[in-house]
Amino acid sequence: MAAGKKSAAVRRRRGNRRELLLEAAARRFLYEGYAAASMRDIAADAGMQAGSIYYHFPSKADLLAAVHDEGMRRISDAVLESLEGPKDPWQRLEAACIAHLEFLLEGNIVVQALMQEMPTGSSPIRTRVTRLRDDYEGIFIRLLEDLKLPRGVDLHSLRLMLLGAMNWSFTWYRPGAETPRRIARKFVKYLRISLQAS
Template sequence: MKVKKSVQKSQAPDDARAEARRRQIMQEAAKLFGSRGFEATTIRDIASAAGILGGSIYYHFGSKEDIFLAVHSAGMETITNSVLEAISDIDDPWEQLEAAAVAHCNALLSSGELPVIVSPYYSESLKTLRPQLIAQRDRYDKIMAGIVERLDLPPGIDKHIFRLHFLGALNWLPTWYRPKSGMLAADIGRQLVAMVRR
């Protein structure tokens, strides 16, 4: 038993270091994917930004596509958890939509450790990953669909199209937003809801 405990203790720091390095790679990759796009970002670029040799990345990820999937998954988890927390004590569906929009915008524009990457479209080079990317979004889409379903929209408005349109507007935010504009992420979220509500 003593031998097993000593082995576990010696492995723990290695596991922690590997996880920290994996997180660092994802962090730098997210920045590059966000600023350059998927196609223009290479494994060498990511490795250089993370301060490691290019070949060392393959100890943590099998390919650039695997890194993108990990970054995208982490981003969806961040947004989902933020929205769930924001709407937890709200009953009115329009107020829920506004709180969800504010949380979504805040997560997208956050300057946290791991930038959130939620692409509003899939480039040709990500075509093979489309089923996995959609699967990563499913939980969040169901939350938003539940909110939209309860909205008192005018007759003739398709709630499915409304949801896709609204999510598209939210996800395009990082494309056009400029910090120097002085607009707050929360204010943008509220404006988007105000426009569709009226």
């Protein structure tokens, strides 16, 4: 076997272990909160001992940061991918909202972990979260701009209202009732009626 092949296999295995840790950490952070989640429990969920985590991440705070980065990356990718098909501006907005809600409500645990740490207070992590979130929400600003809405419509408030309604659904959504897709469509429909009437 060539050295290149072996190196690729090692890299894949390493990635798996790291990803396993990320998922375990995300689950614990989500269900117990960052401070209450212990490195021992996270390690156990990933099938290793507490000390072994520190080979992959230098500290608990770095583990949280990695979860945030990965979560934002995944939902951003999903939303951007949903925009490759539709051309009509309203359909594009709807597609983005469906992707956003599907990933948030029934998607990966890493994405859901983003919701646990509310950007309150003034911790160092807050700055990071806020910046990442602003970048992501820029996607929606551009989608709203493309709608060519009548003057006087406040795109800023509009984005906050739409994304706020969607993000808050994380607190009340339970599987089995309405699907994320139906919720997203309903929210966009309400907005659409509203803004086309004005």
